[in-house]
Amino acid sequence: MLILTQLVYSGIALGMIYAVIAFGYQLTFQTSDTLNFGQGDALMLGALVGLTLVGLGVNYWLMIPLVCAFGALQGTLVERIGVRPAIKIKSEFGWIMSTIALGIIFKNVAENVWGRDDLKFPSPLPESPIKLFGANVLPMEILVVVGAVAMMLAVEVFNRRSIYGKAVVATFNDRDAAKLMGINTGFVITFSYALSSMSAAFAGVLIAPLTLTGATMGAVLGLKAFAVAIIGGLTSGMGIILGGIILGIAETATGYYISTGYKDVPGLVLLLIVLAVRPAGLFGKTAIKKV
Amino acid sequence: MAIALALVTGLSLAADPIKIGVDGPFTGGSSSMGVSMRDGVRLAVEEINKAGGALGRPIQLVERDDEAKNERGVQIAQELINKEKVVAVVGYINTGVALASERFFQEAKIPVMNNVATGSIVTHQFDDQPENYVFRNAAHDSIQAPMIVEEAITRRGFKRPAILADSTNYGQLGREDLEKALALKGIKPVAIEKFNIKDVDMTAQLLKAKEANADVVLTYGIGPELAQIANGMTKLGWKVPMVGSWTLAMANYIDNAGPGGEGARMPQTFIQEPTTPKRQSFIVSYLKMFNPKNSRIDSPVSAAQGYDSIYLLAAAIKQAGSTEGPKIKAALEDLQAPVEGVVTTYHKPFTKTDHEAITANIPVFGEVKGGKVVYAYPADQQRASVIQVKDVNAKGAMKVEAKKK
Numbered sequence: 001m002l003i004l005t006q007l008v009y010s011g012i013a014l015g016m017i018y019a020v021i022a023f024g025y026q027l028t029f030q031t032s033d034t035l036n037f038g039q040g041d042a043l044m045l046g047a048l049v050g051l052t053l054v055g056l057g058v059n060y061w062l063m064i065p066l067v068c069a070f071g072a073l074q075g076t077l078v079e080r081i082g083v084r085p086a087i088k089i090k091s092e093f094g095w096i097m098s099t100i101a102l103g104i105i106f107k108n109v110a111e112n113v114w115g116r117d118d119l120k121f122p123s124p125l126p127e128s129p130i131k132l133f134g135a136n137v138l139p140m141e142i143l144v145v146v147g148a149v150a151m152m153l154a155v156e157v158f159n160r161r162s163i164y165g166k167a168v169v170a171t172f173n174d175r176d177a178a179k180l181m182g183i184n185t186g187f188v189i190t191f192s193y194a195l196s197s198m199s200a201a202f203a204g205v206l207i208a209p210l211t212l213t214g215a216t217m218g219a220v221l222g223l224k225a226f227a228v229a230i231i232g233g234l235t236s237g238m239g240i241i242l243g244g245i246i247l248g249i250a251e252t253a254t255g256y257y258i259s260t261g262y263k264d265v266p267g268l269v270l271l272l273i274v275l276a277v278r279p280a281g282l283f284g285k286t287a288i289k290k291v
Numbered sequence: 292m293a294i295a296l297a298l299v300t301g302l303s304l305a306a307d308p309i310k311i312g313v314d315g316p317f318t319g320g321s322s323s324m325g326v327s328m329r330d331g332v333r334l335a336v337e338e339i340n341k342a343g344g345a346l347g348r349p350i351q352l353v354e355r356d357d358e359a360k361n362e363r364g365v366q367i368a369q370e371l372i373n374k375e376k377v378v379a380v381v382g383y384i385n386t387g388v389a390l391a392s393e394r395f396f397q398e399a400k401i402p403v404m405n406n407v408a409t410g411s412i413v414t415h416q417f418d419d420q421p422e423n424y425v426f427r428n429a430a431h432d433s434i435q436a437p438m439i440v441e442e443a444i445t446r447r448g449f450k451r452p453a454i455l456a457d458s459t460n461y462g463q464l465g466r467e468d469l470e471k472a473l474a475l476k477g478i479k480p481v482a483i484e485k486f487n488i489k490d491v492d493m494t495a496q497l498l499k500a501k502e503a504n505a506d507v508v509l510t511y512g513i514g515p516e517l518a519q520i521a522n523g524m525t526k527l528g529w530k531v532p533m534v535g536s537w538t539l540a541m542a543n544y545i546d547n548a549g550p551g552g553e554g555a556r557m558p559q560t561f562i563q564e565p566t567t568p569k570r571q572s573f574i575v576s577y578l579k580m581f582n583p584k585n586s587r588i589d590s591p592v593s594a595a596q597g598y599d600s601i602y603l604l605a606a607a608i609k610q611a612g613s614t615e616g617p618k619i620k621a622a623l624e625d626l627q628a629p630v631e632g633v634v635t636t637y638h639k640p641f642t643k644t645d646h647e648a649i650t651a652n653i654p655v656f657g658e659v660k661g662g663k664v665v666y667a668y669p670a671d672q673q674r675a676s677v678i679q680v681k682d683v684n685a686k687g688a689m690k691v692e693a694k695k696k
Contacts, residue, residue: 003498006527010494017491117322118515120547127549129526136528211491212515212547216319220489255495261458261485263495 005135007252013141015248017210020148020203021225022232022240024196027155029234031171031192034083034095036075038103039200040222044215045106046071046201047208048114051121060124064205071201072194078102079193087189103218110215118217121208140209147206149241151199156237168192227271233281242283246270308351309344309614311336311604312371312380314392315407316359320488320515323542324384327590328407329354330581331597332381334573335605337580345605346612353377357388364388368395378614379404381600384593386410387460393417397424400616402607402623404428406600407593409435409536410464414646424620426641428603428634428648429596430560433689435536435654436468437475438558441687442656443507443534444476453482453505455496455520457512465511465536471689481505486516493523501529510535517555518547525551532556540657540664542589552659556667559657560634560649561595563588564666566675573598573633587663599632603640603648606630636678651687653679 024039036042046067053063082102086094125143129136159165170178171188179185211217224247232243247267255263274282313332315325332352340349353375355367364383371377372395380396381404383389389408396403397417405413405427413431417423443449452473456466466483473480481503484496497520500508508524508531510517517539524530532554533539539557548555565571577594578586588594603623608614611622623641630637640648655675658667666672 003502006498007494010492014492111318115318115322118320118543118547120549127525127551129528136526138526212518214515216489221491252492252495256498259485260496260499264487 002134003256005133007256008249009132009135009137009141011249011252012245013137013144013210013248014251015228015244015246016145016148016241017203017207017221017244018225018228018247019232019241019244020144020151020206021200021221022228022244023148023152023155023237024200024203025226025229026234026237026240027196027199028189028192030159031168032083032087032175032189033172034087035099035234036078036083036193036196037096037099037222038078038106039196039225040218040220041103041106041110042071042074042078042197042200042218043204043207043221044110044213044218045074046204047121047213047217048110048204048215049201050205050208051119051213052114054122060122060205064202067201067205068198071198071204074106074201075194075197076190078197079190083189083193084186107215107218114215118212118214121205121213123209125209138210144206144210148203151202152237152241155195155199164188164191224267227267229281230271231267231274231282233284236281236283239281239283243281308349309346309608310351310353310375310377311601312367312375312377312382313352313354314357314364314367314371314380314382314388315384316388317354317356319359320513320543321359321384323514323589324407324538324593325356325359325382327588328382328384328593328597330577331594331599332406332601334577334580335598335601338576339601339605345608346614350601350605357385357392359385359388361387361391364392365395368392372396372399372401377401378608378616379604379619381406381597381604383408383413385461386413386464389413390416390460393425400424400620402426402604402616402620404600404604406596410461411468412464422617422620423646424616426603426623426646426648428600428632428637428640429592430537430558430649430654431647432465432468432536434649434651434687435558436465437472437687437689438651438654438656439469439509439534439536440472440476440478442556443509443532444473444478447507447532447534449507449532450478451481451504451506452478452509453484453500453503453507454480454509455484455486455493455500455512456510457516458485458487461513462511468689469509469511475689480509486512486520488513488516490516491519493520494527496520497523497527497529500531501527505531507531508533508535510539512536513538514541514543515547517541517544518552521548521552521555537592537654539659540590540592542587545659545662545664548659553661555659556656557664558654559592559664560654561592562655562657562664562666562675563591564672564675566672567678569631570633585662591664595633599630599634599637602630602632603637635680638680640681645683648681650681650683650685652682652685 082098125139228243232239250266357364456462607622611618655671656667657664
């Protein structure tokens with residue numbers, strides 16, 4: 001039982017790391033039907049900028065809003081350069097290539113600025129584990145879970161309550177109609193990209209003390225997060241959290257009970273099953289696309 | 292002006308440089324080894340050139356970053372051979388890259404001095420051919436695996452080892468060697484676990500080792516993931532000693548694991564301690580020239596072996612009196628004068644059938660202590676001033692089986 005508790009803890013911590021990144025995919029999908037495939041790189045940039053700030057002597061907690069501002073700026077840039085031109089000409093796939101290209105450019109820039117070695121991100125909390133129902137958990141892992149949930153709640157509340165949120169929903173439902181109703185859909189989409197990269201940058205500094213920080217940290221995490229977004233559903237914030245936890249626990253449990261060589265397999269099998277049975281995701285709303 | 296011009300052309304005619312290729316990962320997860328190796332190489336070349344070069348000609352380095360990718364290594368090999376026309380090449384950190392690149396030099400009859408990659412078969416790829424152009428001055432895995440087992444089982448008396456190895460060529464070949472070496476002692480590991488490069492969570496692997504009541508963890512991986520293992524142990528509140536391949540000395544292991552990484556032990560051919568005058572002058576010059584953080588060489592073993600590889604080559608070029616590949620190779624296989632290096636003094640380091648300069652009696656055990664690698668045993672440090680020279684009869688190495696074609 002103790003073993004299972006420990007595996008579940010680690011699975012949840014790992015899953016929440018995936019979920020915060022996946023959340024960014026969902027934000028832009030909701031407004032523009034597009035995804036930022038450079039999400040992993042936005043995360044990496046946030047973590048590295050955060051590391052530099054901490055190195056300059058900025059307090060960890062003070063650094064977070066600065067990193068968030070940087071992330072928002074970076075997201076705006078991605079939307080302006082990569083996504084807007086594609087949306088304008090109603091290209092179905094142009095944004096895929098351009099966000100991937102921008103992601104690679106960001107990675108190369110980061111490699112030149114920060115080098116390609118993995119760096120240690122100083123932990124703001126004690127690094128000794130605490131006991132929770134008999135199993136060990138790191139204070140930083142609790143912070144990741146709390147921080148991720150808090151961030152998602154904040155964005156969800158903002159989307160549901162504020163006038164901007166209504167604009168998002170309207171833009172998602174019918175971009176042209178929303179435009180005719182006087183909603184500046186272009187701005188809404190730009191804003192959603194800024195929000196998405198901001199959440200990625202925040203996720204970056206949140207998880208960096210647990211993972212290592214470096215130019216290549218986004219690649220694997222971004223891909224896993226993509227699987228989470230598919231499993232949970234790209235239209236459901238709740239689904240993303242549950243999808244993340246499912247994938248995280250599947251990984252740690254498979255690693256222990258079956259073999260560490262196969263730990264990535266069940267998550268991907270689940271992904272295939274979801275795609276075959278419920279393409280909108282476990283918790284996604286099925287949208288009927290009229291052609 | 293005319294005189295200056297004449298001088299310049301005159302000089303360049305008299306001193307046509309000898310081009311030597313340097314290949315290693317200078318970026319990415321293995322870069323602490325690659326960059327330290329390159330810096331060791333640069334230091335040796337500067338010293339040799341200051342002293343008049345080889346055959347009266349300066350040595351010129353052609354450095355290329357293989358990014359630890361096999362296909363980059365292949366491209367670089369072709370460029371060094373066909374475009375740069377190097378007379379020899381030193382380097383290779385990653386066993387996979389070495390294996391993929393070496394055949395081009397073998398075909399072009401250009402000697403390769405492998406100074407870091409440890410995979411056992413690196414020098415045995417061409418055993419079935421009459422001439423073999425691949426040499427090595429690093430401690431290969433057939434030496435390291437038995438050393439790790441000797442340390443964990445015999446010296447420290449552990450009975451229930453768990454093996455944690457990464458899923459690359461390096462990790463899995465090393466795991467096989469470890470299992471073989473354990474079998475020779477009649478011990479079966481209680482757990483054998485795998486992890487991927489960039490894995491951020493080692494809970495499952497460590498829990499399995501813990502549940503199997505492992506009393507020591509034997510590792511084969513590279514720095515960042517090894518650090519995640521140490522961090523994972525801290526998290527689980529389960530601490531057993533780590534003994535593993537020489538990569539536990541990598542700066543990115545030591546820095547990322549922090550206090551949790553202390554006490555890890557690994558075989559080392561060189562420890563950054565001025566135990567001989569040669570080593571002292573090497574350390575002083577290296578620190579002066581490259582000024583690494585906290586006066587700590589990122590990977591002292593790579594730096595020392597990189598330095599020695601150039602002196603070995605220079606000695607061979609001098610003896611051959613030529614820069615032709617076959618003549619350098621013949622000279623390497625029959626070096627007359629001893630070569631004083633940092634790791635050891637090389638007396639006839641290679642023969643026609645033996646292309647390994649390092650034998651099992653040369654490496655010692657290092658331990659991570661206070662954020663750097665020190666001698667694990669004071670006795671080793673005391674006798675370090677007596678240079679251990681190559682001994683082909685040294686006990687401890689496993690026989691390397693030639694690659695079957």
